[in-house]
Amino acid sequence: MRKNDFTRILLLIISISMFVIGFVISDMNIEILILGILGIVSLVILDRQATKIxxxxxGxxxxxxxxxxxxxxxxxxxxCFIFASLSPDNQISITEDNKTLIIGLMSVCMMFFGNLSPKIPxxxxLGLRLPWTIRDEETWKVAHRLVGYSSFPIAIIMFIMSFFIDDNTVGMVGxxxxxxxxxxxxxxxxxxKLKGLN
Known part of the structure; x- marks a missing residue:
């Protein structure tokens, strides 16, 4: 078995485990702990295997x-793991106290990912993984360029609108x-492109 196949299988097992744990475990503290650990493990695996992936x-x-x-x-x-464990209801939710902070962080994250998205191989x-983007490299590039172009205007509009409209709605729609x-x-x-090839 190739090393890359083993990485795929391991990441698939971790993803399925995270999905199942979300439905099976009723204690929020244990669920957050296990999901956080599995998320960190999968990201460490992705980092270690970046060149192979x-x-x-x-270089x-x-x-x-x-x-x-x-x-x-x-x-x-x-x-998110720390924030959820410190919150009284063990969830990350937008409240009146933290709404500007969370929408602001969402906007910054969108701009950061958007800025780097055209450079993602x-x-x-990692990236916008849709059935059509992972089948064709040119489609992948088009999609990620558009993610980059749209991230700044959407993030700025989202942050401004959060002062006028319900924050949960703004975050979701944005x-x-x-x-x-x-x-x-x-x-x-x-x-x-597919139609043109036929």
Missing amino acids: VELSE NPKVKTVRLLNMFTLLIVIL FNRY FLTWVMIPSIYSFIFYYK
């Missing part, structure tokens, strides 16, 4: 981009818009 050499700048995004995601998971683990625009456009691009 993206099939590029160690390639795109590997550094993958590692930077991975470390940033790891930091977010750890911060074609892979199956995130869905950020994901849906490149998803739909890349699907249309892929469909037209």
Whole structure:
């Protein structure tokens, strides 16, 4: 068995475990602890296997981009884990006390990921992984370029709108818009490209 296959199997097992634990365990403290640990383990595996996953050499700048995004995601998971464990109801929720902070952090994360997204190499683990983006490298590039272009305006609009509209709605609509625009456009691009080849 190739090392890359073992990594895929291990990440699949961790993902399925996280999904099952979310439904099976009723004690929120234990659930947060186990999910946090599994999330951290999977991100560490991704970091250690970055060169094999993206099939590029160690010195390639795109590997550094993958590692930077991975470390940033790891930091977010750890911060969410700490924030959830310290909150009274053991959940990350937008309240009147923390609404500006959470929407602001969401906006910063969107801009950070958006800035780096065009540099993410074609892979199956990190990025906008849709059936059509992981099948065609050109579609992957189009989708991630659009993620980059849309992230700054959406994040800024989302932050401004949070002062006028319900924060949960702003966060949900902003995130869905950020994901849906490149998803739909890349699907249309892929469909037209596929149709043109036939």
